[in-house]
Amino acid sequence: MATNDTNHQHRSILLAGATGVLGRHLARALTEAGHKVTGLGRGPAAGLRADLMDRDGLLRAVDGHRFDTVIHAATALRKAPMRHRGMHATNALRTEGTAHLVEAAQTVGARRFITESMVFGYGYGDHGDHPVTEDDPFGPHGTSPELEGHLAAMRTKEHLTFETPGLEGIALRFGLFYGPGGTDALFPLLRKRQLPVPDDRGRVLPWVELTDAARAVVAAVERGRPGQAYNVADRTPLGFRAHVLCVAEQFGLPKPMTVPLWLMKPASYAHAVMSTTLRVSTAKAERELGWTPAYPSTRVGLAAMNVTAG
Structure with a gap:
């Protein structure tokens, strides 16, 4: 458990992506921790309105403001991507958008920059039984041009986070999100039996409940080490499939239809995700951030979500 509280002070935070699924959880958790949060986004609910892809508009929006911490939780996704092309806008946001936000962070005098990264940066495919740690290679060369595009964007995002002079960059490599505001998107698909999934056949992926993810960001704001990445x-x-079955069982929805993995190939990005076996170690986050998941499993997290919803 981390005991170093020297960085635990109330911060002035610019939160990019404040109106997104993760962003809403972050705004709540950071505010409850005593930090002052200003949202940055394209929607009317954001405190500062700007598009990260519009450098000049972004710099105009932040002109005259001062923040000591900037958090990059912006997303280009409105629904789960099925094909590789569904990730193109996200890749651009990870590269150009991050570069613009880093420049904005320097403009507002921020010292700390925290970015939302993800475990797929370790590569798609079979990682075996070994839990991947932060010391393992991040952003290996992709096994196809499409996967290389995704991995190159994740490499760039972390490079900008860690290598920008004057910024204390920290990256949180999240598992797949679920929970309030995220899992809900599966409900209509399950009701209409429009969510076919292949048998897992021993394949597993890391997951994290959204409020747990938000608590990890708060911990990184307060106790994260500059220049470090943390698996969450x-x-x-x-x-x-096991995850989707848990959702169906917990909320009384029809079970998804089982299909062969090869049948998912037209949904090229979903196929890459569902073909992956990946375990990660969170020992570093637990040791340095003092963070542990309140929901140790999907089943526990979904049960809590169901109680809250009820």
């Missing part, structure tokens, strides 16, 4: 996931890696 629960204690129970689970196959994609």
